[in-house]
Amino acid sequence: MATVREKGYSHWDGRLGERRFPCWPITRTGVQLAFKKKTFRFFFAMAYLAPFAALGGLYVSERLEDFKALVKSNKALLSIDPKYFLGFMTNWSALFGLTLVLVFAAAGLIADDLKHNSLQLYFSRPLRKRDYLAGKMAVIAFFVLALTALPYLILVVFKLIFAGNLKFLAAYPWLPLSIIGWSLLLTVFFAFYILLLSASSRSSRYVSILIFMTYLFSDALAGILWGIFNKNPFMWLFSLRANLQQAGAFLFGQKLPLAIPAGWSFAVLAGICVLSAAVLSRKIRGVEVIK
C-alpha cells in the first residue's frame, strides 16, 4: 500500500497562548466569509447609496447659492439638523437595506455550523459558549456599525469641513452620541434577532426567509391590529420596524412617530434580546443532547 504521507509529522515547538479575545478569529473569519459572496458584496455596496445621498445633501446645503435652481422649492429639506440624520438613518428603506445586508452576511452564522456539525469542533477548543456567541455577534456588529455609525459620523465631519467652522457641532453637540447610540441599539437588536433565527434551523436559506418574514410580517400584523383596535397606537408595538423607529426618534431627540412613550418600544426590543439570549443559551451546545 502506498504511503499517504508526503511529509512527516513534527511536533510544534511553540506555546499555546490564552487570547484576550478568544472570539476574534471567529469574527474575522465570519467577516471574510461574507465578503466572499458576490450577492453580499453587491447589497453591501448598495447600502452606501443612502449615506452618499446624504453627503450630497450636506454639500448642497453649504453651497445653496451655487445650487439655487436645484433646490428652489426643496430648501426646507436641506436644513441640516438631527432630523436630517434621523431621516436617513431610520427610514423604512434604510432599515430594510440593513436587514437585507445582514441576511446575506449573517443568516448562516449559526445555521451553517449546525448543518455541518461544526459546533463540536469549536467547543473542543478552549472556547466557552459566550466566546462563540460573542464572535458571531461581533460579525453582525461589524456590518451594522459599518453601515450606520461609521458613514454618518464621517458625514458629521464632512458637514464641519464643508461649513469651515464648528457651529453645527456647537448647535448639536449630542448628535454624534445620538448616532453612536442608535447604531449600538441596532447592533444589539440585530445581533440577538439574527442569531436567534440563525440558531433555529440548519438551513441558512430558511433562516434568510425567516428573517424577512418576521420583519415584514410583524409590520403587517401591527397594521392589521391597529385597524382592528380603533387605531390604538400600542398595536404598533408588534412591529419591529415601528419600535426601532420610535427608539431612533427618542435617541435623536425628535418628535416620536407613535403617540406612546418610547420606553414601551425599548422594552419590546429588550424583551426580544432577552428571549434570544435564553434560546441561544439552550440551543448552542458542543453536542446534541437527546432527552
Add this chain to the structure above:
Amino acid sequence: MSIEVKDLSFRYGKIQALDGVTVRLGEGAVGLLGPNGAGKSTLLRILLGFLVPERGEGRILDYDIRRDQAMIRRSVGYMPESDCFVAGMDAVTFTAYFGELSGMPRQEAMKRAHEVLFYVGLGEARYRLLDTYSAGMKQRLKLAQALVHDPKILFLDEPTSNLDPTGRAEVLELIRDISTHKSIQVILSSHILDDIESLCETVVILKQGRIAAEGRMDDLRAIQYNLYELRLRGEGGGFRKDLEAMGCRVEEMEDGLVKVYAAEASDPMDLFRAAARTGVQVRYFKKSQTSLEDLFAGVVGVD
C-alpha cells in the same frame, strides 16, 4: 496515568449512559469498545467537557475534568464521528482557523496547517473548497484539525466510519504512525473490532454504561477463556450438549469448524473424553488464539 476517571456517571433524561465508570489509561493507543449505546461517545464527551457528569471525578494529564476544561482542550485533539466542516473554506484556512482557536498565533497556525495537511495526505487538495471534498478527504481533514495544535492526547471517535477499504487502511496507517512514532496518546472509540485490534495495546470494553472488561489486549485474551478449534466426524449433537453441560460455549462455523470456548481452568482432555462418550471422532484439534471479536462476544454477550 494520563487519564483517570472515578465513579463517572451520566444520564440523558431517563437513560443511564454511564454508570460508575472507573478507569485508568496509560500511554499508547487505547481502544474504547462497545456496542452502540454502550457509552463510548458519552465518555469521550465528558472527558472533553461537552457534558457535565452527574457524579464522579476525573483527571486528564493531571487537569480536573470539571475545573480545568480550557487546559484539557488545549492539550487534546478531538476527531468527531460525524462529518464536520465550515462551509466556504478551503482546507488550509479551516485547519489554521481551528489552530488559532486552540491558542496558536495566526501565522504559526497557518504554517502548521500546511504541515499537517501534507501529513494526512491532503497536501495537493489543501486549497480546494471543503464543500467539494469526498468522505475520505473529510475524514483526513478532521484528523488534520485535531492534530494542528500538536496535542498530547488524541480522541478519535469512529475514525474509519464511512470509508472504503483503501481509505480505511490509509487512515489506520496514519493513526498507527501517530500512536507509535509521534508520542501522542490515542484514545480510539470504535465498534469496528478489527480497527481496535490492529491499533491498540489496551482496550476498555463498555457495556450498558459500565466497564465490562479492561486491560492489555494480550492479558484480556488470556484470562477470559480458552478457545479450541475442532473438526469432527460423526453426529455432533450429543457432543455439543455434553460440552454445554460442562459450561462451554460451542459455535459451529459454515465450513464445519467447531469453536469451543472453555473456561480458563478447563482441561483440553475433557473435550476428548466428551467426544469418546458421545461417539464422535476428533479429526482436527487446535488451541486457538482468541481474537478481539471472540473476547468482545464473550464479554458483551453478542455473537
